[in-house]
Amino acid sequence: MTQEEITKIEEKIVDVLKTVYDPEIPVNIYDLGMIYKIDVDDKGNLDMDMTFTAPSCPAADFILEDVRTKVESVEGVKSANINLVFEPAWDQSMMSEEARVELGFE
Numbered sequence: 001m002t003q004e005e006i007t008k009i010e011e012k013i014v015d016v017l018k019t020v021y022d023p024e025i026p027v028n029i030y031d032l033g034m035i036y037k038i039d040v041d042d043k044g045n046l047d048m049d050m051t052f053t054a055p056s057c058p059a060a061d062f063i064l065e066d067v068r069t070k071v072e073s074v075e076g077v078k079s080a081n082i083n084l085v086f087e088p089a090w091d092q093s094m095m096s097e098e099a100r101v102e103l104g105f106e
Contacts, residue, residue, distance in 0.1 A: 001042040001076075009040050009076040013048075016070040022052075023059050027102050029067070033094025036085060044078035046071060051090045060084075 017030040029035065029050070037049035050067065052060055064084065071080045092105060100106045 001044065005076065006040050006042065009044070009074060010038050012074045013038055013040070013046065013071050013077070016074060017067065020063060020066050020070060022057070022063060025053070025103075027095070027099040029063065031096040031099040031102075032090075033096065033099070034090060040077070044076050046077050046080040047083070048080065049083045049085045051085055053090050055086055 014030060017035055018028045020029045021027070022029065022032070025032065032053065034052065035048065035050050037047070039047045041047075048067075048071065052063070057063070064082065068080060068082055071077060071082070092100070095103070095105070097106065
């Protein structure tokens with residue numbers, strides 16, 4: 001797989017991640033800054049690091065399963081390893097400008 005093909009797959013992954021929401025927050029998890037790493041190798045294996053806004057997120061299982069289902073459905077992704085990490089700890093500075101405006105922080 002070429003670097004260009006890998007980049008296109010990573011862009012598609014970002015697109016599907018923008019359809020995943022925490023049920024309590026009206027902004028997608030990508031714009032909230034909850035995705036720390038998206039790395040696709042030349043065989044189509046995805047290694048992704050993500051976090052939650054709080055370690056005790058009540059919707060954690062739902063969100064993680066939604067992420068897994070959606071990234072595994074992206075054409076070109078052969079396998080998905082999703083790592084749940086809490087370092088660095090998520091904070092509001094990780095949100096996109098659009099997310100800060102949507103949530104009234106700007």
